[in-house]
Amino acid sequence: MSLAVLASRALLGLHARPVQVEVHVGGGLPSFSLVGLPGAGVRESRERVRAAILNCGFDFPAGRITANLAPADLPKDSGRFDLPIALGVLLASGQVADGQGGSPDLRHYVLAGELSLTGALVPADSALAIALAVARDDSRAILIMAPPAAGIAALVPGLRVLAAGGLDEVVAHFAGRRPLPQASPAPLTVEAGAASCLSDVRGQALARSALEIAAAGGHSLIMSGPPGVGKSMLAQRLPGLLPPLTPHQALEVAAIQGLVRPLLALPGAPPFRAPHHGASRPALVGGGACPRPGEISLAHHGVLFLDELPEFERRALEALREPLETGSVTVARAAGSCHFPAAFQLVAAMNPCPCGWLGHPRRVCRCPQERIARYRSQVSGPLLDRIDLHVALSVESAWHEAPPGESSARVRVRVAAARARQLERQACLNARLDASALAAHARLDATGQALLARTVETWGWSARATQRVLRVARTLADLRDEPAVGVAALAQAIQFRPDAGPGNL
Template sequence: MSLAVLSSRALFGLQVRPVQVEVHVGGGLPTFSIVGLPGAGVRESRERVRSALLSSGFEFPAGRITANLAPADLPKDSGRFDLPIALGVLLASGQVADVRGQAPDVRHYVLAGELSLTGSIVPADAALAIALSVARDDPEAVLIMAPASAAVAARVPGLRVLAASGLDEVVAHFSARLELPAAAPARDEPADEVSVPCLSDVRGQAAARRALELAAAGGHGLLMSGCPGVGKSMLARRLPGLLPPLSAEQALEVAAVHGLARSDPTVSRVPPFRAPHHGASMPALVGGGARPRPGEISLAHHGVLFLDELPEFGRQALEALREPLETGCVTIARAAGGCTFPARFQLVAAMNPCPCGWHGHPHPRRECHCTREVIARYRARISGPLLDRIDLHVGLGVEPAWMDAPPGEHSAQVRERVWAARRRQHARQGCLNAALDGAALDRHGDPGAEGRALLMRAASTWGWSARAARRTQRVARTLADLQERDRVEAGHMAQAIQYRSDVAA
């Protein structure tokens, strides 16, 4: 057999695409060529494959070897193609045969792994993303990877994953001399409630605590404004403790995204919480790079993105959040093509009322000296369209007697109400209230004639856009759900309006 065809996977962002590895061994001067738009990491495979074959006790064919990675117009990088190329060389040169002396059937096998010079298989990046793609494309597929990668890939239900430590074990498997062991799934990280801070740690700030519960119940974005030290960050970090645990599918999806940032992602049912520094660039926030990597908004997928000191972020970075907040995904455009990362996160932001932080909050020893022009420039760093996309705006005031205040409700108590409200939403409309729009919002969130009049009067008074008014209507629907009401009433709309008037004023 002078031609062998095997299957592997190429990665572009989070998009995993099938790649056929075609290896031909023919006569002529000894050469080893890899074609099919290979990157630097793939071109270097020639030396790794050559050394791995010799170190494993196989012959390196003295002929013209051509490895084609199809489709040819798809960029390919990383050393994960070493294993299929090496096995292809052995198959094409007739060094691998089953007990009947025939070439083994490799049609349903997918191989991904970098080879060391000794012939051992090095764990591949993005093992979980590759496994999810393989399971989706071919229910009969068998994935072969290094033991560490195979343990990660085996978390995907219904996928058969085999673990191989070296090239010689893979050859022995296809020669029917050794059966590769099935990989045991790595243990998932438990949803440990102790690791998530409890809401009872926050003393006082009853209005902000209520806003946090409301945000958790409906999946709404939240902007907190207040002077330094009043508890904005403390409240934000307790939001994941109010959210329901991720489903098995969501946990795998989150782990696949995180697997692009680190080689050994943990699968956890706890919603992710990301809090980037305000000096983060736009690529760090939304993703990018020559080989696209997910940014903070994608790493917060199915979780919480907390932006502290919101006006201190770069204007370009903040404006890049507008599309993901609406669509739940972000597209990185490159000359070789665009790649899309999921970014369905819940935004929680915090800011001071002015650069010094004390405007509008009288303090016996601190006084705001910021002029109206300085305050206006500071607040103008956040554009109106971005503010429109944040459902809840709440102000936090100084509470001098906070030390004497009793501890607030435990997260477990609030969580029960939040989960009950979410169950009502999913049973009624199949999604959270924050995702309601169009006819569905009119059908499930109609506040009646009195409520509509209140909303129109508020929109006219504060100059709200249609988007801001619709988001207020969603908040009213969540308030009704927390009170276990089937219909939105005028009182719910009046409360919802108060959650936008502070910052707008």
């Protein structure tokens, strides 16, 4: 044949889009053209493919070769297209027969791998993201990769992955001479969660309760208070209250992390990300010329802790508003848009003023009022409105005399039970309830409606703030194993709003 068509994948964010690699060998002056919006890494494939074909003992055609990567409007980068291009050249030039003499049918194969000049296969990057996309799109697909990448791809249940060491082995497979071995899942270790226990925190009963509520319902939380009251210590113990990741969640988290670093282990516990307050907007939400996931995506199914919240760049904080609502982020570029999942729990901490001593019983705050106002204005009202739980921590002088609190293991049992009730009732955590589901599952009786209406009128809450109070109240009812949201749960949820806290009721 003079035309060969093979399948591969182009990575756009976390999604590996299908790509048809069409190779045509015709008459004319010798040339090798690559079309279909190839990036620099793909354009260099011509030299790698030529050398690999020759060094594997095949003839490189002396005609006019055109390789088209379709669709043409989808950007392609990296060397993962080397293998399908090289095999396409051999097929189109008649050196390998497709579908004849008992050889496998190419239509069900997806090939991804970079070739060295010797013809050896180099592992493709982001193997897990590619494997998840292939398994989702076609249950009959067979993926061919280099052995290390094939082992990682084989972690995806139900996907058949073949391991090939080089171009010659792939040719022998399709020629029907020597089938490629099926890859075994890579023996990755499972990363354990943090060992920090909630019993290390003495005192701060309200904050401990808020942490349990946040864990049970997937709620966001902000803590304010003077330096040293335990804000960071509490935040670092939230992952220990969360249940382990499910197998699907672990694969999804590992696929995101595989976009920025080699995958060495599967996460067993929810991720905990704590970027420095000097992080830029792209570092938080993702970006770059070739978009990569930011901290909010690396914290997917886990916790994003922003310490010293007002010290972050204002534009970076504002970019969190939409992901907090939707659980995902879209990075738009001129060449296309990349979608990254970002279903994270935000935990933030801040001081009451720039020096930190405002309201301290023994230290004196010397910050001018305008400086305090400027400091607090770094965190906008719309962002604060999207945070479910607001807790003000105070200095406890006798904290060292207080007995250790409950351990993370005991609290985790209650959290798991409350989460199980939510998933059974509505198939999602309370923090993700939309308006219609909230009306169905967090219905108030007449007394509760009167209390909520009076509070909304007093403090002028937005509809968003009101719904967040109802979500927290629903979580409190689940922790108490109550089928309906009672007045006690609603009253406690109201106290976690910044303007209706215990000191203002």
